[in-house]
Amino acid sequence: MCADFSNLEKETQELDQAGIDIFHMDFMDGSFVPNFGMGLQDFELVRSVTEKPVDVHLMIQEPSKYVEKFADLGADIIYIHPEADRQAARTLDIIQQKGKKAGIALNPGTSVEMIQELLPLVDYVMVMTVNPGFAGQKYLSYTNSKIEKLVALSKEYDFDVMVDGAISxxxxxxxxxxxxTGFVLGTSALFGKTGTYQETLEKLRAL
Structure with a gap:
């Protein structure tokens, strides 16, 4: 979402060559979050120019209607928001039946207790450390306790903990x-910085 969309193919190639691990793509419907995100054509372009894993973060109502579409287009990891899905367990199962990694994304106001029953069903849990929908927001420090709880639970349920939002x-x-174990990088750490993407990533990996 933070890349230069006037030349998305070149941006994708440069990030790939710089050694990023995963391309993270935000999809928003203007309903679940008050903004619109990337389109299917953007996903198809990125998927066509990289062999790196590509994930999709579905910030949309009723994600169950779209997970098979994105799986068939080549998404490797699909995140849903349990708050937006009446049958989240079933949707996560569909993702895995398609041979993809299943993830849940948690809004800042969603507690660990609300989604704990889903943890045996996921490969990733991504904590939103800003209210989703817009880049350039301030990190919400009260999410730290949630992150700590999930890190502890990840040892029992075997999932990776990711964070997304103002990750400096x-x-x-x-x-x-x-x-x-994973950080979604935007304007706080990667885009719009001096130096090349490779130089920036080398500095971040050294932390």
Missing amino acids: PEKIEKLSKIGV
């Missing part, structure tokens, strides 16, 4: 020490 180098350094 300082946050990467702090959260990696408590067990977070």
Whole structure:
């Protein structure tokens, strides 16, 4: 969402060559969150120019209607918001039946207790550390306790803990020490910085 969309193919190639691990793509419907995100054509373009894993973050109502579509287009990881899906367990099962990794994304106001029954069904849990929908927001520090709870639970249920939202180098350094394994990078750490993407990533990995 934070890339230069005037030349998305070139951006994708440069990020790929710089050594990113996963391409993270936000899809918004203007209903579940007050904004609109990327389109299917954007996904298809990125998927066509990289062999790296591509994930989709479905910030949409009734994601069950679209998970098979994205799986067939080549998504490797599909995140849903349990708050937006009346049958979240079934949707996660569909994702895995398609041979894809299943993830849940938690809004800042969603507690661990509300989704704990889903943890045996997922490969990833992504904690939103801002209210989803817009780039450039301030990190919500009260989400730290939720992250710590999920890191502890990840050892029991075998999932990776990811964080998304205002992830600065300082946050990467702090959260990696408590067990977070993946960071979605936007304007706080990657885009719009001086130097190449490769130089930026090398600095972040050294933290």
